[in-house]
Amino acid sequence: MDIHLKKSELKKEPLAVQITGSKSETNRLLLLQALYPELHIENQSNSDDSSVMLSALTSKDAVIDIHHAGTAMRFLTAYFSTLKERTVTLTGSQRMTERPIAILVNALTDLGADIEYITENGFPPLRITGKTLPNHKVALQANVSSQYISALLLIAPTLKNGLELTLKGTITSVPYIKMTLHLLEQIGVKTQFENQIITVYPHLGTVKKQTIVVESDWSSASYFYSIVALSEIGTRITLNSYKKTSLQGDSVLAQLYDQFGVTSEFKDHTLNLTKTRAVQKDTVIAFNLVNAPDIAQTIAITALGLGLQCDLSGLHTLKIKETDRLEALKVEIEKLGGKIDVTDSRLHLSKNEKLTGGISIATYNDHRMAMAFAPLALKISILIEDASVVSKSYPTFWDDLKRIGFSF
Numbered sequence: 001m002d003i004h005l006k007k008s009e010l011k012k013e014p015l016a017v018q019i020t021g022s023k024s025e026t027n028r029l030l031l032l033q034a035l036y037p038e039l040h041i042e043n044q045s046n047s048d049d050s051s052v053m054l055s056a057l058t059s060k061d062a063v064i065d066i067h068h069a070g071t072a073m074r075f076l077t078a079y080f081s082t083l084k085e086r087t088v089t090l091t092g093s094q095r096m097t098e099r100p101i102a103i104l105v106n107a108l109t110d111l112g113a114d115i116e117y118i119t120e121n122g123f124p125p126l127r128i129t130g131k132t133l134p135n136h137k138v139a140l141q142a143n144v145s146s147q148y149i150s151a152l153l154l155i156a157p158t159l160k161n162g163l164e165l166t167l168k169g170t171i172t173s174v175p176y177i178k179m180t181l182h183l184l185e186q187i188g189v190k191t192q193f194e195n196q197i198i199t200v201y202p203h204l205g206t207v208k209k210q211t212i213v214v215e216s217d218w219s220s221a222s223y224f225y226s227i228v229a230l231s232e233i234g235t236r237i238t239l240n241s242y243k244k245t246s247l248q249g250d251s252v253l254a255q256l257y258d259q260f261g262v263t264s265e266f267k268d269h270t271l272n273l274t275k276t277r278a279v280q281k282d283t284v285i286a287f288n289l290v291n292a293p294d295i296a297q298t299i300a301i302t303a304l305g306l307g308l309q310c311d312l313s314g315l316h317t318l319k320i321k322e323t324d325r326l327e328a329l330k331v332e333i334e335k336l337g338g339k340i341d342v343t344d345s346r347l348h349l350s351k352n353e354k355l356t357g358g359i360s361i362a363t364y365n366d367h368r369m370a371m372a373f374a375p376l377a378l379k380i381s382i383l384i385e386d387a388s389v390v391s392k393s394y395p396t397f398w399d400d401l402k403r404i405g406f407s408f
């Protein structure tokens with residue numbers, strides 16, 4: 001299904017959006033709940049990635065397909081490695097079979113796991129035979145994906161001697177590792193992160209019965225930051241179930257979007273985004289997003305919509321996500337008349353005056369391509385191809401846009 005967004009104006013009445021829980025927190029907690037059934041989770045993510053995670057954890061099937069869900073692929077590889085007397089084939093979409101997993105598989109194998117590659121070395125699908133993992137010390141390269149590290153940390157408390165994980169090289173996406181450690185601590189597992197070594201102490205048996213309320217998803221909130229940034233002064237959107245102190249690294253949006261003239265105010269559990277100032281045309285947006293890679297597309301497109309120069313660095317993980325996001329951005333931004341250069345880890349967008357309307361944007365099976373480009377409908381008419389891709393993280397995205405005034 002393609003969606004044609006007409007040039008739109010937001011409604012004048014108070015605008016409020018309820019986004020569901022973070023998919024990152026939800027997928028961690030679902031795994032922890034499988035290990036410790038005493039946990040109860042509220043405000044779970046309604047994303048496809050979280051529903052495939054839940055189905056996989058409850059499935060008795062021999063073949064489990066996690067579609068496009070990176071966290072599910074990585075977290076479940078670790079989980080099934082420890083699930084005794086069961087052999088599972090873990091597979092996913094075509095793209096998932098191109099997303100590397102050797103760093104995690106090697107670390108698990110070093111711990112004693114039994115994992116085979118079915119088609120190509122280093123990539124899913126995997127055949128995993130669960131067993132007791134006898135070892136507890138392992139080292140891995142930390143600059144490719146933090147998901148490999150979180151996967152190991154999540155199963156670590158169930159290992160007889162816990163885990164001592166040495167991280168080699170520069171660590172990428174650090175807030176996601178801290179989120180995992182924080183959730184472990186929250187349920188009663190002891191952890192330590194010092195220099196490049198993470199220790200998780202064993203926690204065999206049960207945890208205290210408890211309810212954990214997931215904070216709403218900040219990556220999804222980014223599209224509303226972009227919408228407010230592209231709107232006139234005075235525009236305000238309220239987002240519900242957010243906290244000033246968040247476990248999610250993407251909450252850095254509140255600081256970053258100040259440069260686009262958007263002010264963030266927290267009141268109880270609501271977050272008010274208000275466009276308070278116009279942005280000077282010669283403003284240069286320059287951010288290193290090594291800690292918040294999922295908001296790179298949103299920021300690049302906000303800058304494009306405002307005609308601003310934008311230099312983003314720390315983007316090396318974007319090439320192995322749902323698509324090569326740097327290439328995808330380049331092709332689609334150029335269709336709109338933008339000037340953009342990309343390298344393996346950076347993006348440079350030149351200041352521009354005018355965007356071409358009526359263009360069809362390809363989305364490459366990437367929810368964030370669809371959602372990042374949509375706010376441009378406040379400036380030009382635009383067509384988003386295969387618009388249902390948004391369900392990977394935000395199934396009600398188009399309904400929410402319609403409710404605040406976007407015309408389809």
Ligand SMILES: O=C(O)C1=C[C@@H](OP(=O)(O)O)[C@@H](O)[C@H](O)C1
Binds near residue numbers: 172
């Ligand atoms: O652990 C997580 O929940 C995630 C970690 C990040 O991946 P990388 O560590 O591969 O950058 C992020 O991009 C992804 O959307 C979710």
Ligand SMILES: C=C(OP(=O)(O)O)C(=O)O
Binds near residue numbers: 071072368
């Ligand atoms: C990169 C993402 O997800 P994953 O790696 O879990 O597929 C994302 O949601 O932007």
